[in-house]
Each structure stands twice: as structure tokens, then as C-alpha cells.
Amino acid sequence: MDVEIIDHITLRPIEISDVDDFMVWATDENVSRFCTWDTYTSKPQAFEFINNIAIPHPWFRVICINNRAIGSISITPHSGVDSCRAELGYVLAQKYWGKGIVTxxxxxxxxxxxxxxxxxxxxxxxxxxxxxxxxRVLEKAGFLREGILRKYIILKGKSRDIVIFSFLSTDSLRS
Incomplete structure (x- = not known):
């Protein structure tokens, strides 16, 4: 079944009509545990995020199965002296974890x-x-683990160590 699911994954821009699907993962504390954002508690909060942040974002997509949003993935390009790089971020509804979807x-x-x-x-x-x-997702997708950035970010009120991964334009994708 997992192979069948993976074959049907699509990515598309988020729409306001995705709000109910968005709420499935955004209100789940297990999903938001390692995210920089706090767990969502209301639909108006979700509407505000979708309208004001996700839709105008330079590259924000929902991960879909049968056009139903089950998570999201984004690329945030840096500007200025950092313009040669971008940051990847993703989140997935818990019921889909461990199936290779995010990879x-x-x-x-x-x-x-x-x-x-x-x-x-x-x-x-x-x-x-x-x-x-x-x-594991990043390693399976061919990203290189570069190291640990100690006490790099404040997450949920605590300073946290972060592992940094990279994929260069000259790297080869793993099949």
C-alpha cells in the first residue's frame, strides 16, 4: 500500500479551501513539536496563516494524495549575500508518518x-x-548531514541544538 500512496503524491499551491485539511496537522501537538510555530487552536488562526503567509510565500506547496492536503513543504530563498541558498521546511499529518511520503x-x-x-x-x-x-527523511533524499549547530534556536521556550543538512546543485539525487 505504501508504494501505491507514494505514486499518487502531488504538490500544489495551498488554497484557502485547504483549511480543514490544514487543521488536521496544525492542531496536532505531535506534529508541531519540532516546528517553529505553536500548535494551532482555531480555524481563524489557520485562515490568517494561509491568507497572509502561505499563499504569498515565494514557494509554499501542500503535499497531496488525491488532491487532499496531508502536509506542506516550502522553500524559502535567502536574499543579499545569502542569495545562493534556500531553506527547506516540511510537515506531515501524523497518520501518514513512516510511509515515505515526505521523502x-x-x-x-x-x-x-x-x-x-x-x-x-x-x-x-x-x-x-x-x-x-x-x-532520516533528509538522508534518504540524498542530503548531506553537515553537523550540529549548538544552541542554535529557541524552540518552544528552550534553546535547542540543530542538525544542518544540505543538498547542492551539483549533488546527485538518490533514486
């Missing part, structure tokens, strides 16, 4: 990002040291 979505994005943003040379992802599942 597939990351591979889809990685294969397209350098042609969509031709000035990029580096795609990077920052992952909490305790988020082993997300680290």
Missing part, C-alpha cells in the same frame, strides 16, 4: 528547485537533534 516530496522538490531558482547553489534544512524521523 518522496523532498525528492520531488529537490529535483525541481535548482531549475525554478537558477541562482541557488544550496538547499539546506535545519532539524532538531531529537527529530530522528526528519533526519
Amino acid at each position: 518522496r516530496a523532498v525528492k520531488m522538490v529537490t529535483s525541481a528547485v535548482f531549475s525554478e531558482f537558477p541562482y541557488l547553489e544550496r538547499l539546506e534544512a535545519l532539524v532538531d537533534v531529537d527529530n530522528k524521523g526528519s533526519q
Whole structure:
């Protein structure tokens, strides 16, 4: 069944009509545990995020099965002296964890990002040291684990160590 699911994954821009699907993962404390955002508590809060942040974002997509949003993935390009790099972020509804869905979505994005943003040379992802599942996703997608950034971010009120991963425009995708 997992192979069948993976074959039907699509990515598309988020729409306001995705709000109910968005609420499934955004209100789940297990999902938001390692995210920089706090768990959502209301639909108006979700509408505000979708309208004011996700839709105008330079590259924010929902991960879909049968056009139903089950998570999201984004690329945030840096500007100025950092314009050669962008940051990858993703989240997935808990019931879909462990099925290879995010790994597939990351591979889809990685294969397209350098042609969509031709000035990029580096795609990077920052992952909490305790988020082993997300680290496995990136490793399976061909990202290189570069090291640990100690006490790099304040997450949910505590300073946290972060593992940094990268994929360069000259790297090869794993099949």
C-alpha cells in the first residue's frame, strides 16, 4: 500500500479551501513539536496563516494524495549575500508518518528547485537533534548531514541544538 500512496503524491499551491485539511496537522501537538510555530487552536488562526503567509510565500506547496492536503513543504530563498541558498521546511499529518511520503516530496522538490531558482547553489534544512524521523527523511533524499549547530534556536521556550543538512546543485539525487 505504501508504494501505491507514494505514486499518487502531488504538490500544489495551498488554497484557502485547504483549511480543514490544514487543521488536521496544525492542531496536532505531535506534529508541531519540532516546528517553529505553536500548535494551532482555531480555524481563524489557520485562515490568517494561509491568507497572509502561505499563499504569498515565494514557494509554499501542500503535499497531496488525491488532491487532499496531508502536509506542506516550502522553500524559502535567502536574499543579499545569502542569495545562493534556500531553506527547506516540511510537515506531515501524523497518520501518514513512516510511509515515505515526505521523502518522496523532498525528492520531488529537490529535483525541481535548482531549475525554478537558477541562482541557488544550496538547499539546506535545519532539524532538531531529537527529530530522528526528519533526519532520516533528509538522508534518504540524498542530503548531506553537515553537523550540529549548538544552541542554535529557541524552540518552544528552550534553546535547542540543530542538525544542518544540505543538498547542492551539483549533488546527485538518490533514486
